[in-house]
Amino acid sequence: MNKLTNTLNEMIYTDTCDNGLKIVVWHKPDFATTACLFATPYGSLDSAQKTETGELLQFPEGIAHFLEHKLFESEEGDVMNEYASMGANVNAFTSYNETVYYFDTCDENIERPLNLLLDFVQDLRISEESVEKEKGIINQELNMYLEMPDSRLIFETLKSLYKNHPIKNDIGGTCDSVNRTTKEDLMKCYALNYHPAKMTLIAVTPVEPNKIIQLIKENQAKKTFPTYSKITREFELEPLEVAKPFKTINMDVVNQKTCYGFKFNVMNQTDEQRVKTDWAFRFIFESHFTSMNPSYQTWITEHKISPYFYYETDFSRDYALALFFDEGVDEKAFGAFVQEEINTLKENGLSPSALIQLKNRSLGETLSLFNQPDEITVQYFRHQLTGVNLFETIDLIKNLTVEDCNEIIRKMDFSNFSETIIKSAK
Template sequence: MIKNENKNFKETYYEDCCDNGLKIVVWHKPEFATTSCLFATPYGSFDFEQIDQDGHKIKFPEGIAHFLEHKLFESDEGDVMSTFSTMGANVNAFTSFNETVYYFDTSDEDIAEPLNLLLDFVQDLRITTESVEKEKGIIAQELNMYLEMPDSRLLFETFRSLYKYHPLKNDIGGTVESVYQITKENLEDCYAINYHPANMMIIVVTPVDPEKVIHLIKENQSHKTFPKFKPVTRYFEEEPKEVFEKTKTIIMDVTNQKICLGYKLPVLDETDASRVKRDWALRFILENHFTTMNPEYQSWIDTHQISHYFEYEIDLSKDYALLIFSDEGIQLDAFKAFIEKQLEIIKKNALNEDALYQLKNRSLGESLTIFNQPDAIGIQYFRNIQTGVSLFDTIEIISSLTCEDCTNALNNYNFDEMSEIVIKSK
């Protein structure tokens, strides 16, 4: 057991590993009254295509990660959620682009029962062809429901317009067509590859003694056998720098026209720390200009250049980068001209020290509140493992950002590759 102590933030967590490769993290919070535990695999919707160590490509239907999450809650012994409830614990799960996470929270001091149940049901896939076929209809209904929601449809169509190959263009749940292609054998093969203990991590945020927690996990794993772990890596087709579709119009039952401008940014060859630093710098630039921090913001609304529904998002990932602006009730050409003008302005205007100080303090405050949220600690820790930069390092990056860093963050970006998406009324 390795003890990690950060004296600056007064946080302590312990790391260990089971003989089967399962990584254990226990974040000790003796002042907390609740325990949060998550069991996660770095397998999400982006991973439907993979390559094994021999160079063989493995491909499953889109949405299989989400489908597998649904099926793991099946049990011959009854309803897993109800069993957790009888133990005084709340259980749930989610699938994202990069991960699938199963978790529970409990205020009970004795966490042995729910902890063992979490490990047991996630490590025991038992499905039938009949249950898989039944699930297809449920998930297809869920996907169709999201397609009927204008806001989620707008975002989905933006991703599809920006990317030709990158799986960001696919819904996390896949498509109705891909879901109906999933078989019992697909699920079992996918599970065997991506749910091996050596590919997973269990994170427990708890007031309980860390040695006791680690002993419980190792004891649970000692009674189980698994085949030899065969690691795989994510596979992507090479993505062109150009957007896939420049314009798209969708007809839906909406009161106000919805519009989105999506900018496809280049993925720069830089370290994980440099990427995170650039991401925060760009976030600060945008927040300083496109929120009420800017004295002109209210006048933009008053003159109908934007509405109260105006939103933006920047996302710099290891394998994609994008910037999105959306609004509703605004004409596309006018909105496009407005955004293009503002992007030119932020390229020329440097961020001042007072604004940066305010932005840094606000972001640092939000980051530090994570340490008071048991479930947030676990999720953030797991995601930081994937981004390659820890939460502590991220806080240090934010603290050390300078106005020059923010100005330089715009280097290499020209905002030439853009898609226009419009949702119009019937």
């Protein structure tokens, strides 16, 4: 067991099982709640993968999400009911880059829920009949999201921005891809992506770290796994230009919904440089496109934007984008507004006083996570995936300068964009 040193003197311990499973125990002796997360860096973007031998495997879209559904099945009973009987909460989610299973409990005796978490995630037992039954459940879920205007707006915008990259696909796939998924597909994906050597278990707990680590190692020692074989995500080459510059969708909405999205070239950056770019964009956009900007209320008064205006940015190893949303605005005027303000932002940059305020706010929000066991587990794992851990990110935020932020925004190419509108079908 190793203790991780960090600038905030948090008590974090790591270890690795003989089978390669990584263990992180964040010790919180004054807490009453334990939160545990068991995760694999396998998400919806991993529909195409390459093995160590060079074999290229193509799976139906949404298969990572399908696996999440199936792992909650147990021949001994319903996993959620088992956790409820222990006074614990359990759930799971699939994103672009990860599949996560987690529970939390106030019971000091966490042996049963911890063993159950390890056991049900590491025991995929499915039949042809159960796979076919699950397809109907997942298709209902997909159709439900397609009927939700906000979800549909994001989904259609990503399809317009990207031609080949799998981010254009819904995390759950499509009804067609779900219907094409076979038991053999699920078993193969599971074997490739749920090996302990690829996974991480994170516990935030008042229980002594040695006890947690011993419980996990004892559980894993009773199980046999095949030799681990590395697998990598594969992508088709993504062109710089967008797939479709303009799209209109008719739905049952009262106010027209608009998304104006920018697609950025994925630059050849180190993990630290990419995370730095991400935070620079967050700070610059927040300084300009929120009420921090004195002009923000004027934009609303002059109906350039509505109170529903917001934006999102996302910079990953594989894609980078910025999305602007609003309701009840003219799409041409909204696009012109966004482009004009981007140019203003590139010209004026970020002020030193705004950066200090934003850095302090972000650091405060990050530190507040340390009082939320379930949030700690998720954020710790996600920072691990970026290649820059949580405490390195805190240091990066502290050291970010106005010059860094302004240089990053001025060099960014905003010439590739697409606009998606959802309007009333009437």
